[in-house]
Amino acid sequence: MKKVLEVRNLSKNYGKKGYETAVLKDISMDIYEGDFIAIMGPSGAGKTTFLNMLSTLDKPSSGKILLEGQDITALSNKELSLVRRDKIGFIFQEYNLLDNMTVQDNIALPLSLNGAPQREIIRKVQTRAVDFGLESHLRKYPYQLSGGQKQRAASARALITKPRILFADEPTGNLDKKTGEDTLDLLQQCSEQFGQTLIVVTHDLEIARQADVIVHIEDGKIIL
Numbered sequence: 453m454k455k456v457l458e459v460r461n462l463s464k465n466y467g468k469k470g471y472e473t474a475v476l477k478d479i480s481m482d483i484y485e486g487d488f489i490a491i492m493g494p495s496g497a498g499k500t501t502f503l504n505m506l507s508t509l510d511k512p513s514s515g516k517i518l519l520e521g522q523d524i525t526a527l528s529n530k531e532l533s534l535v536r537r538d539k540i541g542f543i544f545q546e547y548n549l550l551d552n553m554t555v556q557d558n559i560a561l562p563l564s565l566n567g568a569p570q571r572e573i574i575r576k577v578q579t580r581a582v583d584f585g586l587e588s589h590l591r592k593y594p595y596q597l598s599g600g601q602k603q604r605a606a607s608a609r610a611l612i613t614k615p616r617i618l619f620a621d622e623p624t625g626n627l628d629k630k631t632g633e634d635t636l637d638l639l640q641q642c643s644e645q646f647g648q649t650l651i652v653v654t655h656d657l658e659i660a661r662q663a664d665v666i667v668h669i670e671d672g673k674i675i676l
């Protein structure tokens with residue numbers, strides 16, 4: 453199987469020189485194409501920090517991360533924005549939908565920003581809306597949706613560009629158990645369809661049980 457991410461001796465410290473705290477400590481691991489990875493561990497262990505490094509949102513203090521062979525820790529901000537645009541999707545616990553845009557426009561946003569033709573945008577949004585059971589909600593605004601519907605809209609938005617890797621930080625954290633599990637099932641089905649890699653920070657054991665790989669982080673290290 454193809455490696456999509458190779459993490460080598462990754463460390464992250466926070467704080468001023470001399471007063472640094474090591475948050476991630478010499479992490480090395482490989483992530484394979486199409487895998488569903490659940491990152492688990494106690495609060496404060498470094499899970500979000502690890503996800504932020506993998507997803508280009510933050511830079512490590514030392515070590516390398518190869519994304520499809522390209523070292524993303526060595527890229528300029530401009531190069532990183534292209535990697536984010538072309539290869540990565542994000543889903544957050546708070547959904548991060550734009551309140552003054554309809555569900556349709558929210559889902560379309562990554563394509564609109566890329567300047568895709570309108571007809572193509574409408575076709576793709578409709579396909580994704582069906583996948584996520586949102587076809588009758590496209591003209592609504594986020595405040596008119598339930599939490600589960602909001603997270604499904606955020607999932608549809610994250611997948612609309614068919615990213616190679618989808619990152620989600622506690623995507624079910626604000627949802628009840630059943631809604632959270634249903635949302636993640638849909639996400640997983642969609643990413644399986646296109647061989648996308650799904651990397652999720654979660655506290656939910658049921659969700660983790662469905663993962664191909666569970667990565668346990670404790671005190672900044674992977675516990676095997």
Ligand code: ADP
Binds near residue numbers: 467495499500
């Ligand atoms: P988790 O996601 O496992 O709960 P985090 O990755 O959010 O853990 O945080 C790990 C540790 O790093 C915590 O002790 C947290 O306080 C610290 N930390 C996270 N981000 C920052 C930051 N920007 N500046 C300083 N310390 C941080």
